[in-house]
Amino acid sequence: MIRFIRMSIVGSMGVYLLLSMSFAPSPAAQDIFKFVSIAPLSGAAAGWGIPANRSYRYVFDDYHKKGGLLVGGKHYKIELIEYDNKYQTSETMTLLNKAIFGDKVKFLTVMGQHNCVVAAPICETNKILHYAYASGGEELTNTKFPFTFRMMNSNSIGPILYYPEVMKQFGVKTIALVNPDDEGGYTTARVDKRVAEMLDPSPKIIAEEYYVRGTQDFTPVILRVMAKKPDLIDMGISSPGDTGLFLKQLGEAGYTGLHMNSASIVTTDVVWKAAGQYAKGHFIIGAFAEPPTPEFDALTKRYLKEFGGTAVPIIVYDGYESINALLMAIEKAKTFDTTAVAETLGDLSWKGLFGPARWMGKEKILGYGINRSMCHPYPMCRIGEGGKVEKWMLKSLPLEK
């Protein structure tokens, strides 16, 4: 009897396996479009990677509600494959190879300038459409990298748009640059100097200082900068923590001039916690005091409802905007061929979360020679009492073609 039961169980399992193999749809038959995200999901930079992936999922969910991604008359389900690069180049390289040669994806995003710089040549060689979630300048956006698109405004936009404004409104003639002592800091300073030279009238860059990220005592750097008597200190790509501590010590050292972050988007409450009243009036790029469009407002409410908190990381908006543009371009190109999609995407202009948007780079002031850098209206606000974001100006490069 026991033998009979055993035989029946084994027999039933065999029949079940055969049936499953015969009737299960093959992966190809499911019409799946795979998209890989290589971003920090653990460690100190996870605060950027996790919200970015959430924003991509929002776009994919929105497309799924419409039936999926429509390409060549067929609807595709979009699958997001999330890899954790721990914000490290070595991890990024391993995961990039896994994505390209293992998962065989043709579209992916990499986060972090240092990671994107090493990923770009591999993506270009293999004609992979590389969405770079990174700041910086021409090292990522240039004519040699037609498959690489920068998902956010480049570092040049802040100085291009707002150096002339502080010169006009506050009589700024001299600027000191203070940046972290790493690739991002050097690139930012290089970009700022180039932009300053091209502006007319041109501000004079009178000091260029670097500090090790996480520095506690900024007084030596501050004294060196103050000795040059700048009208404006631009902290470029400094993090919120470094900015806050720098501003506190800058105020304590008696500096009464202007200060700004022209490249990094800083969280104002972190700056306020460290600097208090000394943060008041600090110019910050990319932080919105009020929603520029109803779509922006809707995304804010959607995110806060699902994930809580008091503010949505700005990375969510740029993530949503750029991934949405990519899917629009794929549908418009009617193909997954990355060469055709890259050409269509580069020419795309649309109305999005921030208002009008398009890819720029050919303009003389940007100097990239190719339209591969996201451009949309980019605000400059000021820090008010308690770290409140106070509206100052909302400008953009000419976005109409």
Add this chain to the structure above:
Amino acid sequence: MSSEIFWQSMVNGLTMGMIYVLIALGLTLLYSIMHIVNFAHGEIYMLGGFVSYFLVTRLGFSYFLSLPMAMVVLFMLGIVLEKLFFSRVRGNFMHCLLVTLGISLIFQSLGWTFFGTEDVNVPSPISGVIKFGIIFIPKQRLLSALIGLFLVGLLYLLISKTKIGRHMRAIEQDSEAAELFGVNINLVNMVALGIGFALAAVGGALIGAIFVLNPSIGLVPMLKAFVIIIMGGLGSIGGCIVAGLLLGVIDSVIATLLGANLAYAVAFAILILIIIVRPRGFAGHA
């Protein structure tokens, strides 16, 4: 460099140097009495900062009250650690070294788990600057330096004028002879460890109001404290003060003149020079 910048960086160096002296004094006390090279000293400094932070922000204590309370909490921790670990490995240099390294890693890991990754700042009622002619001195830094000076004076009195201080000096000179004369080695060790921890704790609480706190802040001050005690001479309070102030000034002036990275290089170059030319430091024993 203009005279204004020079004097400003000198003052900055002296005020910061005084806080480094506090941390270094605890370290030198542990070495001279217990022969422990405490690699967890940076973490004790970090914990002191966080105790002050939690007392002020969560329990509503005043900043000034949080300073002695942080000292008391870390003094108690010192006694517990002495009972649990140090008393068992005393006399074995390698075991002591490994125990302190282990404690350092444990405290740092626990710090990341319980205190989080975000930098925090101990809220202090003191803010603003005092202007002396051409020099700006942040009030918080000045206050911290004065508190440091006061505590150094207190430590000097404790060691030179009290019974426990005499016992400490006796153990430092010859622990076996001291024991023969009835000195309670265990008690003195416990008190010395507690005092060493309390000094580091108040250093952390003072720095927490000037800069920011996170679980990894202990490393740099600990390295500086090692430089100070070697420069000043192991076990010497006077040497420690001179070396601490000197290091603070070198740090500040060189960093202002040539950049922060070179300041580290210069400080360690001086340290190597002292080790070669005068291994016992400015005022250490032969």
